[in-house]
Amino acid sequence: MHITNINQCAATLSQYLQAHRPLTVLAGAGLSTASGIPSYRDENGNWQQSPPVQHQQFMQHHHVRQRYWARSLHGWPNLYQAQPNLAHKAIQQLQQAGYIGTIITQNVDGLQQRAGSDRVINLHGDANQMRCMQCGQLTPRLDMHQRSLQLNPTFADHEASVLADGDANLEVDFSQFQVPACRSCDGILKPDVVYFGDNVPRDRVEQAQQALAHSGGLLVIGSSLMVFSGYRFARQAVQAQQPLILLNRGKNRADDIATVKLDSDLSATLLSTVERLLRPPGERLGEPELTNSEGSTAAHKNVAS
Numbered sequence: 001m002h003i004t005n006i007n008q009c010a011a012t013l014s015q016y017l018q019a020h021r022p023l024t025v026l027a028g029a030g031l032s033t034a035s036g037i038p039s040y041r042d043e044n045g046n047w048q049q050s051p052p053v054q055h056q057q058f059m060q061h062h063h064v065r066q067r068y069w070a071r072s073l074h075g076w077p078n079l080y081q082a083q084p085n086l087a088h089k090a091i092q093q094l095q096q097a098g099y100i101g102t103i104i105t106q107n108v109d110g111l112q113q114r115a116g117s118d119r120v121i122n123l124h125g126d127a128n129q130m131r132c133m134q135c136g137q138l139t140p141r142l143d144m145h146q147r148s149l150q151l152n153p154t155f156a157d158h159e160a161s162v163l164a165d166g167d168a169n170l171e172v173d174f175s176q177f178q179v180p181a182c183r184s185c186d187g188i189l190k191p192d193v194v195y196f197g198d199n200v201p202r203d204r205v206e207q208a209q210q211a212l213a214h215s216g217g218l219l220v221i222g223s224s225l226m227v228f229s230g231y232r233f234a235r236q237a238v239q240a241q242q243p244l245i246l247l248n249r250g251k252n253r254a255d256d257i258a259t260v261k262l263d264s265d266l267s268a269t270l271l272s273t274v275e276r277l278l279r280p281p282g283e284r285l286g287e288p289e290l291t292n293s294e295g296s297t298a299a300h301k302n303v304a305s
């Protein structure tokens with residue numbers, strides 16, 4: 001079943017949430033683009049920019065890390081300062097009401113948690129945290145960013161547009177860039193993110209598989225499922241004869257195996273679904289629940305806490 005009309009999409013999604021609650025959510029980059037975070041891929045799953053750094057390249061080559069951190073000086077603040085959007089908030093409300101259970105996210109921005117959700121699995125890690133690849137110590141990315149700035153003030157002066165996952169479009173001579181190392185052991189610091197070419201930790205995958213197995217089905221939001229780490233959950237749902245609902249515009253790797261494809265704007269569809277499921281009929285007119293001001297208030301609260 002393939003639906004494009006927003007009202008029909010919201011009606012269908014509401015029916016699935018009522019009949020199969022709680023659904024497990026698998027979220028992708030399309031959820032965070034409205035927060036100003038660029039996506040690696042376009043609506044059809046093709047790269048919008050050059051592919052991101054590979055795990056082995058990052059670990060093996062100092063010059064790759066110099067380029068990475070110089071570009072991060074320009075790209076990461078955008079990620080760090082981003083605020084949850086109305087779709088994050090709608091998912092949080094549906095979770096709180098019991099329609100959604102665990103949220104598996106492929107995003108590394110932490111925005112679903114900052115929208116107030118609990119039971120979130122960061123499948124690909126957390127870009128705002130650093131991990132020492134030698135001693136394993138976790139430290140805030142902000143500390144790494146500030147040390148990079150202090151050591152390399154001239155690199156901060158360039159103009160660069162922001163790319164996905166804290167990267168930026170900067171090509172200069174990076175050979176003089178000073179890369180900070182672990183304060184405890186002098187080891188290589190890496191964002192606590194699963195890079196392309198690396199694997200999601202086994203226990204994290206199993207935790208997500210368990211959550212899906214004990215729920216009513218899978219709702220994929222804003223992901224084309226081009227990466228296998230996400231696609232495997234679509235296959236798991238189908239094999240277990242659970243409903244698989246796709247909410248994203250354009251092509252999806254799971255189009256052929258999905259129970260229903262909701263090919264519509266994800267924010268509008270989720271807001272309309274919240275309206276249908278969580279608002280008593282008499283209160284629906286003249287009292288918009290989700291406004292921009294409410295969204296930003298919630299976001300500020302979460303930043304402060």
Ligand SMILES: [Zn+2]
Nearest residue numbers: 132135182185
């Ligand atoms: Zn260390």
